[in-house]
Amino acid sequence: MADGSLPGVGSLKGKVSEAEWKARVDLAALYRLVALHGWDDMIFTHISARIPGPEHHFLINPYGMFFGEMTASALVKIDLDGNIIQETPYFINPAGFTIHSAIHAAREDAQFVMHLHSDQGVAVSAHKDGLLPLTQHALIVLPRLAYHDYEGIALNLDERERLVADLGDKKTMLLRNHGTLSVGATAAECWLGMFFLERACKQQVMALSIGRENVLLAPDAAQAEVRGQTGGGMGMIGNLAWPGCLRQLDRALPGYDA
Numbered sequence: 001m002a003d004g005s006l007p008g009v010g011s012l013k014g015k016v017s018e019a020e021w022k023a024r025v026d027l028a029a030l031y032r033l034v035a036l037h038g039w040d041d042m043i044f045t046h047i048s049a050r051i052p053g054p055e056h057h058f059l060i061n062p063y064g065m066f067f068g069e070m071t072a073s074a075l076v077k078i079d080l081d082g083n084i085i086q087e088t089p090y091f092i093n094p095a096g097f098t099i100h101s102a103i104h105a106a107r108e109d110a111q112f113v114m115h116l117h118s119d120q121g122v123a124v125s126a127h128k129d130g131l132l133p134l135t136q137h138a139l140i141v142l143p144r145l146a147y148h149d150y151e152g153i154a155l156n157l158d159e160r161e162r163l164v165a166d167l168g169d170k171k172t173m174l175l176r177n178h179g180t181l182s183v184g185a186t187a188a189e190c191w192l193g194m195f196f197l198e199r200a201c202k203q204q205v206m207a208l209s210i211g212r213e214n215v216l217l218a219p220d221a222a223q224a225e226v227r228g229q230t231g232g233g234m235g236m237i238g239n240l241a242w243p244g245c246l247r248q249l250d251r252a253l254p255g256y257d258a
Contacts, residue, residue: 009088011258012073019052023111024072026187027059028256030114032249033191035068039198041117042066045179046096049187050104050111056080058104060097062090071258080105095154102160103167103183110183112190120202121180127208130174131200133218134207138200139226144193144233146170150177171233172197184234188242192234 013021027049034040034047048060059075061067077086082097096115103110124131131138131145148166151159167173172193173181180197184190207215218226249256 009071009074009090017053020077021072023049023051024059024075025257027075027112028070028072029246029249030112030187030191031061031067031070032253032256033245034114034116035066035070036249036253037198039116039118039121040067044093045115045117046093046100047112047114047190048096048100048104049113051077052111056105057085058100060092060100062088063093063096064090068253071256073258098154098157098160099163099181102164105160106164107167107183109185112184112187114182114190114194115175115179116181116194116198117179118198118201120205121174121198122178123205124201125174125179126177127204131197132204132215133223134215135200135203135218136226137196137203139218139223140230141172141193141197141200142223143227143230144171145197146173148173148175150175184238186238186242188238188245189234190238191245192238192241196234 012024016024027047030047043064043066046060048058050056050058057077057079059077061070062074062076065074074090076084076088076090076092078084078092078097080101082092082094082101084091099115100113103113130147131142133139133142146167148163151162171183175181180194180201182190182194182197184193
C-alpha cells in the first residue's frame with residue numbers, strides 16, 4: 001500500500017506502550033534486513049521479540065506476509081500458549097510458535113529470536129562436521145554455537161524441551177538439516193550473531209567447493225586466541241553496527257517503522 005502498511009492493518013503507533021512500539025520497530029527492521037540480505041524463505045521462518053513487561057507476551061510475523069513488506073504494526077502479539085491477544089486479520093505459523101515460545105520461556109536474555117532457512121545455513125546444518133574452523137567469522141561464532149538434531153517440521157510441542165536443552169546458554173544454533181538460529185538481548189545482538197553465522201556458513205560452502213582435503217583449518221592456538229578476544233559476545237559491536245543497519249534500511253527498504 002502507498003503508506004507502507006499491509007492490508008487490514010492500521011498503524012499502532014501511539015496505541016501501544018512505548019516499549020512495545022520500540023520492540024515492534026526493531027523486530028520489523030530485523031525482518032527487512034533478512035530480506036535485504038536474501039536470507040528469507042518466502043513466507044516461511046520466523047523472527048520474534050518479547051515485549052518488555054510482566055506479561056510474557058511476544059511478537060511474531062503474520063503468516064503469509066513476505067519479510068520485505070513487514071511493518072511494526074503488522075506484527076502479531078501472542079502469549080506463550082499461542083493465543084493471539086490483539087485485533088488482527090492475520091494468524092501465525094504454528095511451527096514458529098513451537099520454536100520461539102520454547103526459547104522465550106526458557107531464556108530471559110532471549111528477547112529476540114531469529115530462525116532462518118538460508119541456502120548456506122541449511123547446507124552447513126546438513127554437513128556431518130557442522131561448522132568448521134575455516135575462517136575468522138567461523139572462529140567468532142564457534143564458541144557460542146549449539147546444535148539440535150532434526151525431528152521433522154516443528155509442530156510437536158514435545159520438541160521444545162529438547163530444543164532448549166540443546167541450546168543451553170549458547171547464542172547461536174545450527175538446526176540440523178533445517179537452518180540457523182540466533183538469540184539476543186537486543187535486536188542488534190541477535191542480528192549480529194546471525195550475520196556472523198550466515199557469513200561463516202557461506203564461506204564454508206565456498207571453501208569446500210574445492211574439496212574437503214584442500215581446505216586449511218585455523219590452527220588450534222589461533223582458535224583459542226579468538227575465543228579469548230571475543231569472550232564478551234556480540235552485544236557491544238552489535239550496538240555499534242545497528243544504527244548503520246537501520247540507515248541502510250532507510251535507503252534500500254524503508255517503511256518498516258509504519
